[in-house]
Amino acid sequence: METFVGIDFGTTNSAVAIAEAGDNGKVELVPLAGAGTWRSVLFFEPGGEISAGPSALSRYLETGGEGRLVQSIKSHLASSTFKSTTIFNRRWPLPDMIAAYLRKVRAAADRDLGSRAVVGRPVRYWGAEDAEDDARALERMRDALGKAGFTEVVFEYEPVGAATRYASRLDREELIVVADYGGGTTDFSVIRVGPYASQVLANGGIGVSGDAFDARVIDAVVAPALGRGGKYRDEMGADALVPAWIYGKLRRWHYLSFLKEEATTKLLARVVRGALDPAAIDRLIRVIDEDLGMPLHRAVEGAKVRLTKSDADRVVLDTIDLDLGLTRADFETWLEPDLDAIDVVLDDVLARANVDPGEVDRVFATGGSSLVPVVRDRLGKRFGADRVIGGDELISVAWGLAARARQVFGGTGS
Numbered sequence: 001m002e003t004f005v006g007i008d009f010g011t012t013n014s015a016v017a018i019a020e021a022g023d024n025g026k027v028e029l030v031p032l033a034g035a036g037t038w039r040s041v042l043f044f045e046p047g048g049e050i051s052a053g054p055s056a057l058s059r060y061l062e063t064g065g066e067g068r069l070v071q072s073i074k075s076h077l078a079s080s081t082f083k084s085t086t087i088f089n090r091r092w093p094l095p096d097m098i099a100a101y102l103r104k105v106r107a108a109a110d111r112d113l114g115s116r117a118v119v120g121r122p123v124r125y126w127g128a129e130d131a132e133d134d135a136r137a138l139e140r141m142r143d144a145l146g147k148a149g150f151t152e153v154v155f156e157y158e159p160v161g162a163a164t165r166y167a168s169r170l171d172r173e174e175l176i177v178v179a180d181y182g183g184g185t186t187d188f189s190v191i192r193v194g195p196y197a198s199q200v201l202a203n204g205g206i207g208v209s210g211d212a213f214d215a216r217v218i219d220a221v222v223a224p225a226l227g228r229g230g231k232y233r234d235e236m237g238a239d240a241l242v243p244a245w246i247y248g249k250l251r252r253w254h255y256l257s258f259l260k261e262e263a264t265t266k267l268l269a270r271v272v273r274g275a276l277d278p279a280a281i282d283r284l285i286r287v288i289d290e291d292l293g294m295p296l297h298r299a300v301e302g303a304k305v306r307l308t309k310s311d312a313d314r315v316v317l318d319t320i321d322l323d324l325g326l327t328r329a330d331f332e333t334w335l336e337p338d339l340d341a342i343d344v345v346l347d348d349v350l351a352r353a354n355v356d357p358g359e360v361d362r363v364f365a366t367g368g369s370s371l372v373p374v375v376r377d378r379l380g381k382r383f384g385a386d387r388v389i390g391g392d393e394l395i396s397v398a399w400g401l402a403a404r405a406r407q408v409f410g411g412t413g414s
Contacts, residue, residue, distance in 0.1 A: 004409055005117040006161065006401025007150075009102070009141075011074045011126070012183030012210060012368065013037045014053075015395050016109060017402035021410055027168070027402050029395050033108040037394050040183075041071040041294075042101055044087045052104035057294070065291040072211065072252070073098055075184050077137035078128035095143040102148035116152035118405035119145060120161050120397050122185040123205030154408050156401060157203055158182070159189035159366075164400030165392065166364045167193035174361040179346075179379060180397065181369035183210040186342050190353035190360075202353035206345045208338050210301075210369035215251035216334035217300045221315060221324045223247040226284040233274035242271055242281065256293035283320045292319060307331055308371050332374040339378055346382075363388045366396045 002021045008014060015037045016030040032038050038053030043060050045067040051059045060069050068087050076082045076094055084093040106113050125137040138155060145153050159178035166176065173194035180187045187205040191198055228247045234240045246264070249255045268288075272281040287296060296317055303313045307328045315324045350357065363383050369375060370393055379388045392399065
């Protein structure tokens with residue numbers, strides 16, 4: 001039986017779904033080595049072995065970090081400055097790294113994924129400043145997909161994919177807003193959907209979402225415990241501030257390895273010798289030297305997730321004796337600038353669609369970061385809490401992309 005493939009390659013998590021032929025054909029998630037979703041990570045070992053997804057994280061922990069963990073690869077796609085990186089004396093262009101991940105996805109699938117797919121893309125790639133950046137991201141993504149065996153590819157906005165998932169449950173037409181809060185980007189689509197047809201009225205996006213939320217915790221809680229704002233005595237005996245730019249690299253996990261450069265290593269050696277709080281700087285150096293970015297990321301992300309159900313939690317990383325408290329109230333305060341910026345984009349999307357919030361029948365909130373309570377609260381205040389719904393937060397886009405693949409390649413629907 002002919003099937004159609006949808007691929008949601010995300011900043012944090014990825015998923016694949018397939019749709020069977022025919023208007024009533026089943027759509028289902030494709031298990032990847034038994035898992036529904038995969039973390040979008042690669043682990044390169046000194047001997048040349050490469051692992052991806054859950055096995056990459058397992059190998060990282062099993063080997064004590066004796067290798068190179070690469071994550072948030074998608075965030076580099078629009079960059080004109082990041083073209084490649086060297087891993088164990090081999091140059092890896094960005095599309096080749098993504099292709100390596102996608103080949104692992106293909107190998108982990110419990111069925112043949114074929115050569116054609118509808119692939120999700122954000123309305124605006126993270127870091128894209130203009131159309132040229134956006135085109136660069138798409139060209140790189142198409143190159144990577146081709147190298148992974150997907151030679152016939154159609155790109156679809158991720159919130160449109162999620163809307164297809166939502167529309168599959170309808171027996172009447174609705175005017176909806178899809179709010180897709182992912183790891184790297186937040187995207188909105190205003191769409192008229194129904195059981196037989198859909199009409200996209202407007203799309204918009206911004207490179208602010210889950211990773212940015214984690215960065216707020218890093219700035220407010222973690223970075224001070226690693227020496228930010230502290231002082232050290234320089235070689236002349238004068239007090240100097242620990243350079244703040246170092247902590248900017250901590251905000252984005254895929255930048256942490258940049259702090260291993262020789263010049264930075266020498267600077268930190270001088271700082272720790274004269275530090276007024278040497279324990280804090282020593283923790284920072286250990287995070288860098290021991291490649292603790294991933295466990296630190298998991299500690300922050302875990303606390304963020306637990307705050308969706310509790311009023312307080314802790315960021316704990318025993319390896320460096322880190323145990324820091326935070327509250328949901330503080331977390332929500334830290335997020336206000338990000339949520340304000342997201343609201344500006346939503347205002348624009350609604351205006352271009354010529355839609356008033358009161359006209360919207362439903363808001364379908366998807367993506368892992370949509371589970372953050374203050375995110376839902378903001379949508380509820382604008383549209384009415386009773387009209388904001390969720391479900392399948394990590395897989396709705398992949399499901400919808402597979403259904404769109406059936407429409408695109410199978411000639412069904414519109």
